[in-house]
Amino acid sequence: MNIVDAIKLFFLFIVATVFHWAFASLFAHWGISVNTLLVFVAAFCALLKLPVAYSAAFLGGLFLDFFGTKLFGNNAFTFTVCACVICNLAPRFDFDELFPQMVAVFGLTWLAGICNALLVYLFASASAWPGFWSLLGGAFVDCLCAPLVFWLVRRVMGSSLLIRQV
Amino acid sequence: MNTPKRPISFKRYTGHYRRRYLLPAGFLLASFLLMILPLEGWVASVKAVLAYVFIPQVRASHSTVQYAQGVSQTVQELLRAHQENDQLKQQIQATQLLSAQAQEILAENQRLTGLLKLDVSHPWKGVWAKVAYREPTQWNSVVLDKGSADGIKPRSAVIAMQEGQEGLAGVVVEVTENTSKVLLVQDEDFSAAVQLGRGGETGLLVGDGPRPVQIKYVPLLSNVQKGDPVYTSSASSVFPAGILVGQVHAVRKPDSFQTALTVEVNPQVPSSAVREVFVILEN
Numbered sequence A: 001m002n003i004v005d006a007i008k009l010f011f012l013f014i015v016a017t018v019f020h021w022a023f024a025s026l027f028a029h030w031g032i033s034v035n036t037l038l039v040f041v042a043a044f045c046a047l048l049k050l051p052v053a054y055s056a057a058f059l060g061g062l063f064l065d066f067f068g069t070k071l072f073g074n075n076a077f078t079f080t081v082c083a084c085v086i087c088n089l090a091p092r093f094d095f096d097e098l099f100p101q102m103v104a105v106f107g108l109t110w111l112a113g114i115c116n117a118l119l120v121y122l123f124a125s126a127s128a129w130p131g132f133w134s135l136l137g138g139a140f141v142d143c144l145c146a147p148l149v150f151w152l153v154r155r156v157m158g159s160s161l162l163i164r165q166v
Numbered sequence B: 001m002n003t004p005k006r007p008i009s010f011k012r013y014t015g016h017y018r019r020r021y022l023l024p025a026g027f028l029l030a031s032f033l034l035m036i037l038p039l040e041g042w043v044a045s046v047k048a049v050l051a052y053v054f055i056p057q058v059r060a061s062h063s064t065v066q067y068a069q070g071v072s073q074t075v076q077e078l079l080r081a082h083q084e085n086d087q088l089k090q091q092i093q094a095t096q097l098l099s100a101q102a103q104e105i106l107a108e109n110q111r112l113t114g115l116l117k118l119d120v121s122h123p124w125k126g127v128w129a130k131v132a133y134r135e136p137t138q139w140n141s142v143v144l145d146k147g148s149a150d151g152i153k154p155r156s157a158v159i160a161m162q163e164g165q166e167g168l169a170g171v172v173v174e175v176t177e178n179t180s181k182v183l184l185v186q187d188e189d190f191s192a193a194v195q196l197g198r199g200g201e202t203g204l205l206v207g208d209g210p211r212p213v214q215i216k217y218v219p220l221l222s223n224v225q226k227g228d229p230v231y232t233s234s235a236s237s238v239f240p241a242g243i244l245v246g247q248v249h250a251v252r253k254p255d256s257f258q259t260a261l262t263v264e265v266n267p268q269v270p271s272s273a274v275r276e277v278f279v280i281l282e283n
Helices: A003-028 A036-047 A050-065 A074-089 A098-124 A132-157 B010-036 B042-116
Strands: B125-133 B141-144 B157-162 B165-175 B180-184 B191-196 B202-206 B213-219 B229-232 B244-251 B260-267 B276-282
Touching: A003 A036, A003 A050, A003 A132, A003 B042, A003 B125, A036 A050, A036 A074, A036 A098, A036 A132, A050 A074, A050 B010, A050 B042, A074 A098, A074 B010, A098 A132, A098 B010, B042 B125, B141 B165, B165 B276, B191 B213, B191 B244, B202 B260
Parallel strands: B165 B244
Antiparallel strands: B125 B141, B125 B276, B141 B180, B157 B165, B157 B276, B165 B180, B191 B202, B191 B229, B202 B213, B213 B260, B229 B244, B244 B260
């Protein structure tokens, strides 16, 4: 990885956290559980090479874990599972098209929500289930953000060597 | 003519294998270890290291969002300004009339306050803070935009306003220089000594997730009724006495073997309503 790619990735990670912070704070007023960081992770996994994709997913998860009070590592685990799913789907789906992007992100939001709730229940005996409607609303907002995020990641990374050749 | 397939080299195969399976397996194992280890000690050290990496990012995110909100508000205000200008001109005329009456009422109020020796000042010293972040999957904890730099310490009581009435919102559990994490009343890990407003019985308030919070160990023969106010008790070492916690929602019928009542309480400040809070620094 050259220095320019590293700066680009760092920039994207900053943008992802800013978007996540903004959207999570905004939609929390309506009780909607938006997870924009997951959308960025999906885009990284669909477009970038496997080592970068998995590392970004793990780091993104740790970022969210940083705010948790009950358990540490659950989001890192969930995001890595999501990364495995997308990395394995990427050769079979055309993630340059809007529909596969949106469907994948919609599904991932549910997977992450359920996986996270289960982990918190199992390891911390607490409830992290945001509720059906909250998660549905979040999945809907996430999948609307997906085309923009995928476009941004592709645009910023350009013809970088980190882009996966399928 | 078919060209014979070139066999994959061992080095290339192991490289592919490593990327495809070993890397995610390693990350999954690392996160699993982080989950099973106790939050103190080693995990706390990891968190402390991450704080150095993530806190500048969190601050940058928070500042950007606040700036964006400021820009959006300014534009909205400009659009509204013209419309409000006409309305205000009319209101000024009405206000001038009311002002004369208000002066008289104010003077009377000051006179009566002096007579009754009322202390209208707030009984606690503290700092106002805004909810900067609400992690999507952690509904019962919030991150505030102020931290140790503003004097906030762990185990500080947090109150919030709801419908013009102050109520207990939670307790500070973690503090960094510019942020602090608050465990809200509805969280399962939250507990506080409370007192029922009418009868004066004490009990232990515990959160119960999305369900109404509960007061345990209320004496069996207590006369608790729906709507009774619940306040923090002077027995609590964390919360100052007399903060409204909520109203009694229901009293669970005790089983024959039970020696105490369990009372369900609707919190005065539900988790979703926590926006701006007052962190009590000195009780």
